[in-house]
Amino acid sequence: MTREEREEKWFSNISGAESISIESKIEICDKAAKRMMIIILGLLTLEFILLFVVGGEIFTRVADFLNRISEGGHTGNHSQGLALTGIIVFLPVFIIPLTAAFSYKNNYLKAELAKIVTSRENTAGKESALPSFTKESESDILHFDTLNFKLAIIQVLMYDLHLLKPEFDIYAFADQYKGKNIDTDSDAIIEPAMNFFKEMEIPKNFAPYVEMLYMDGGNDVYMNIIPQWDGEDDSFDLNEITLEELQQFPNLKKANLMSSDFDKVKEVFEAANIAVEPL
Structure with missing residues (x-):
């Protein structure tokens, strides 16, 4: 058969x-x-x-x-x-x-x-009443130097607060994807999914809604990039961050981070007056 x-x-x-x-x-x-x-x-x-x-x-x-x-x-x-x-x-x-x-x-x-x-x-x-990701001018979108920081922000705005719409779902994405077949049981990074988040433009008017970051191995954003990720490696560790990135979020006051170089990023968060702890 x-x-x-x-x-x-x-x-x-x-x-x-x-x-x-x-x-x-x-x-x-x-x-x-x-x-x-x-x-x-x-x-x-x-x-x-x-x-x-x-x-x-x-x-x-x-x-x-x-x-x-x-x-x-x-x-x-x-x-x-x-x-x-x-x-x-x-x-x-x-x-x-x-x-x-x-x-x-x-x-x-x-x-x-x-x-x-x-x-x-x-x-x-889901019909978004928010500005289109791709139609904002450069001055109206958030800037990210660090992809893993951007993913942490997307977790808050898309999956916690449900502001970024439509919410990305790897199963629906894989079903509609026109390229090479996507393995939704993968324990490695699904590049088309990662590219989706890399290319996403986030309007600046969302920034005030971010008040806390909580990076956890079970976060939705990570499960939609590596569906079978066990959280044991450093794929999404935040080991680099710039002060300019953090200062875009005026109401961000607390962060729990996954990081294998916590002391380094801690200095930057503290410089931005953000209380930070390792996960």
Whole structure:
């Protein structure tokens, strides 16, 4: 079965599947198949461990039984019968893992479909009453020398205060992206997403709304750039900052930072009269 045939079969009974692209469905099926395999192998391993702990002699009895019925004949029919008997004997062991895996598959497909559709509707339905990012003159937009500082500001304005609209969603973005297929399970930076934030122009009239920064590994802005980021590396650490950047935000009074060079950036924040602590 090809990936396209699998996609068609798996989504055949799922309502609304026609609203997303074939590429998105294939990607979802690939992820589901991997997770199903993990479930099956995991449950099989657990079952065999339990069987061994509860009664290891079960394996010996099964082996003896199969050996007895295998004696006395080497014809094709006898071999087929032996194979069928083996399948019947071990079938109960596979029922639970297979049932669990296929049940998970259906729920996963529906959940991923709903996630994409909802994100698309939310993105399409949001009409910003704010100035366009791209139509502001240079003097009316905020200037950033440090990308990670800009991302921290975007977290506040877009995801905390919901002022920057529409909110960027990696799943909707990946579904509509015309370039190379985007892996939304990535544990590395998704460059098209990062470029989106790099190129975003933020009007200066948003600056007064920023009163506090709280950089955390689970922040939405980071999850939309590295969806599977564990927060353990320094991808988004704020190790550089300029006083000019900070002085654009007159009401910023407190910041909790992710930084591997905290003492260095602390000096700049304190020079701007901003209380700062390491995360």
